[in-house]
Amino acid sequence: MIFRKKHLTSIDAGHYKNTADQQTEVMPVPAVVKISMSENIGAPCKPLVKKGDYVKKGQLIGDTDAFLSVPIHSSVSGTVLGIETMRSAMGGNDTYVVIESDGKQEEEETTAPVIEDQPAFIKAMRASGLVGLGGASFPSWVKFNPKNLVDIDTLIVNGAECEPFITSDHRTMLEDAQDVLDGAQAMMKWLQAENGYIAIENNKQNAIDKFNKMIVEQGIKNLHVFPLQARYPKGAERVLIYEVTGKQCDAGVLPAALGVIVSNITSTAFMGKYLKTGKPLTWKRLTVDGDAVANPKNVLVPIGASVHDVIEFCGGYKKEPRKILMGGPMMGRAIYSDEQTILKANNAILAFSAEQAAIPEETACINCGRCHEACPFDLLPTKFADAYQHKDVQALRDLQVMQCMECGSCSYVCPAHRPLAFMNKLGKAMVKEADKNARK
Ligand code: SF4
Ligand code: SF4
Numbered sequence: 001m002i003f004r005k006k007h008l009t010s011i012d013a014g015h016y017k018n019t020a021d022q023q024t025e026v027m028p029v030p031a032v033v034k035i036s037m038s039e040n041i042g043a044p045c046k047p048l049v050k051k052g053d054y055v056k057k058g059q060l061i062g063d064t065d066a067f068l069s070v071p072i073h074s075s076v077s078g079t080v081l082g083i084e085t086m087r088s089a090m091g092g093n094d095t096y097v098v099i100e101s102d103g104k105q106e107e108e109e110t111t112a113p114v115i116e117d118q119p120a121f122i123k124a125m126r127a128s129g130l131v132g133l134g135g136a137s138f139p140s141w142v143k144f145n146p147k148n149l150v151d152i153d154t155l156i157v158n159g160a161e162c163e164p165f166i167t168s169d170h171r172t173m174l175e176d177a178q179d180v181l182d183g184a185q186a187m188m189k190w191l192q193a194e195n196g197y198i199a200i201e202n203n204k205q206n207a208i209d210k211f212n213k214m215i216v217e218q219g220i221k222n223l224h225v226f227p228l229q230a231r232y233p234k235g236a237e238r239v240l241i242y243e244v245t246g247k248q249c250d251a252g253v254l255p256a257a258l259g260v261i262v263s264n265i266t267s268t269a270f271m272g273k274y275l276k277t278g279k280p281l282t283w284k285r286l287t288v289d290g291d292a293v294a295n296p297k298n299v300l301v302p303i304g305a306s307v308h309d310v311i312e313f314c315g316g317y318k319k320e321p322r323k324i325l326m327g328g329p330m331m332g333r334a335i336y337s338d339e340q341t342i343l344k345a346n347n348a349i350l351a352f353s354a355e356q357a358a359i360p361e362e363t364a365c366i367n368c369g370r371c372h373e374a375c376p377f378d379l380l381p382t383k384f385a386d387a388y389q390h391k392d393v394q395a396l397r398d399l400q401v402m403q404c405m406e407c408g409s410c411s412y413v414c415p416a417h418r419p420l421a422f423m424n425k426l427g428k429a430m431v432k433e434a435d436k437n438a439r440k
Contacts, residue, residue, distance in 0.1 A: 008239050008376040010231030011409050013164055013330060015203060016289075020167040024175060024285055024298040027313045029101050033076055033304030034341045035061065036088060037095040040131040041138050042068025047097050053080045058108035058280055061097050070129050070139045074099060075282040075302035077106040089326050089335045089343075096341070099304070110278035118149070121190040128274045129281040129344070134158060134169070134235070134264035135327055137345035140271075143263075144191065146256035155193045156244050157184050159200040159207065159265040160228055160235030163328025166348045168287045169265050171298045173200070173207035176269040177214060183272030184223055184263075191261060196223035197244050198265070203230035232330060233407040237262050239376050251403045266347070281344055288314045292321040292351040301342050307349055308338040323357035325350040330408040360417045371410035371420055377403050381410040381420040388427035393434045401427045 038044040043066030049055055055074045062072035078101040088094040113124035126141035146152065157180065161169040173180060180198070188196045200208050211225045226244050228234045238249045240262060247258045255262055263271075270281060284303055289296040294315025301310050307324065311317065325332035326346050342349075371381040380399060387395035401424060410420040 008242055009374060009378075009409075010229065010234060010239075010376065011374050011413060013232040013409075013412055015230065016164045017167050017170070017203070018165070018289055019287055019296050019298050020170050020204075022171075022297050024171050024300055025313075026300045027302070027305065027310065029076055029103055029105060029302060030305045030309040032081070032098060032100050033302055034084065034086070034096040034098050034306070035072060035075065035304035036341065036343055037062045037072060037097065038088065038090075038092070039072055039129075039137065039303075039344045040068070040070050041136070042066065044095065045069060045072050047083050047095065049080045049097060051080055051082045054078070055080060055099060056106050056108040058110060058282055068139055068142060070126060070131055070141065071280075073108075073129055073280040073282050075304050076101040077104050078102040087336075089333055089340050096304075107279075110280075112276055112278050113274075115186075115190070115275065118190045121186070124275070125271065127280070128271070130267060130270055130274070131344050132264055133266040133270065133284070133345055133347065135331070135345050135347055136264075137343070140263070140267060143256075143261060144187065146254065146261070148256060149191070151259050152191045152193050152256060152261055153259045154195045154197070154245060154261070155184065155188050155191060156226075156240060156260060156262045157196070157198040157265050157268045158235055158237070158240055158262050159198055159204070160240060161204075161265075162201060162230070162232045162235040163330050163332075163348075164232075165289045165350055166287045166328050168285045168298055168347050170204050170207060172266045172269050172285060173204065174210065176273070177207075177210050179269040179272035180265055181211070181214060181218070181220065181223070181272065182275065183268040183270070185220065186271065186275055187261070187263060187268065188223065193261070194222060197226040198223065199226040199228055199240055199244055201230040201234060202227045233376065233405075233409065236376070236405055236407055238405065251405065284342060284344060284346060286310075286342070286346050287348040288350075289348070290321075290325075290350040290352045291356045292317050292319045292353045294318040303344055304341050306339055306341050307335065310342065310349055311338060311351060317351065319353040321351040322354040323352045325352075330412070331406065362418055363416045365416050365418060368415060370413045370415065371418075374409040374413040376407065376409065377405075379404055381424065384427050385418065385420055385423045388423045388430065391430065393430055396427045396431050401431060404428065
């Protein structure tokens with residue numbers, strides 16, 4: 001496909017950044033955490049502990065030899081109550097290590113990793129347990145170890161955070177700015193990337209100003225702030241690459257093939273901190289908001305804490321929650337119970353009342369073309385919907401449904417309230433299934 005525009009189409013999905021000015025609060029250690037062994041895209045980990053074992057905060061509790069994986073560490077000190085299987089937010093039956101906290105937070109001893117070359121950097125990145133923290137949960141060490149390493153010339157640190165409500169990345173920029181710079185410089189060094197950009201939407205002027213000042217004061221060369229329009233979905237990886245570099249990244253093409261690596265800003269800050277301390281990923285900053293939450297705020301939470309415990313820390317529910325999302329309102333995932341537990345890649349918990357979660361009744365398409373107009377990639381959501389409803393796999397292929405990134409912009413602008421992005425998702429699944437069957 002061809003990206004024909006100078007700036008890809010974006011929409012005003014509202015900002016609702018209610019918690020942007022609030023300092024992050026640290027949640028007390030909950031009585032019990034349930035840590036999923038499926039924290040990343042790829043292979044799940046195998047538990048390395050058993051019922052009755054004592055574990056320290058930061059201790060390795062899960063790992064696997066499978067390629068696409070990262071290790072998992074305990075977020076608390078305490079005793080392993082058992083290994084459980086539970087239905088996850090993604091719908092699968094996942095394995096969880098259940099730990100009763102002793103409240104002492106006794107920590108595994110760590111030292112800063114010694115990095116002398118690129119393989120050592122990659123080894124440290126894997127050992128840290130880092131996955132894409134913007135929601136993608138892709139193992140970071142795999143992303144930073146592309147086959148064509150010599151071709152990588154650009155690092156983009158993604159501080160766009162374009163989903164409404166979410167401000168956790170913004171707080172990372174304000175509260176952990178030095179870690180962001182340290183992480184970005186280390187990444188650039190070991191990628192041997194000549195150009196580095198911290199891409200930030202222009203509704204976060206205080207973050208833009210802060211980084212510009214620090215970069216000048218610290219004499220950092222080749223790392224620049226790249227302001228973006230505060231529109232949705234500027235933070236989507238393929239959109240961001242085009243905005244910053246002008247390079248077109250089609251679905252299925254790795255950014256590395258274009259010489260670019262994109263790193264979420266919170267992932268970058270984590271790496272900056274890890275290289276100084278050796279402390280693995282066990283706690284996560286996330287935004288808790290929505291009209292059903294008594295005191296919306298940004299919270300630092302232990303991975304494996306229940307959504308219920310996190311919301312209790314925010315004053316509990318002030319209204320009956322009808323819909324609870326992990327992630328933002330455009331691309332987040334609705335969960336069936338607040339007993340679900342926090343994953344590494346969670347960046348928000350949003351709880352909405354029936355009033356705010358109400359979905360207007362779908363009506364007939366009026367052929368207004370707004371869905372097409374709203375699509376960053378010039379796709380044809382109405383045609384996808386027709387092809388999906390007729391189960392026409394070839395038409396879905398011809399229309400390039402696989403280019404759809406399920407951003408939800410088309411559904412958002414549709415006056416007939418058609419669930420277009422959802423139909424695209426089902427259409428993509430139909431094509432994948434047909435391809436799988438053809439391979440068989
Ligand atoms: S969901 Fe897909 S078709 Fe709809 S606007 Fe986003 S990329 Fe385009
Ligand atoms: S925006 Fe909705 S009503 Fe308008 S053409 Fe697209 S599907 Fe039809």
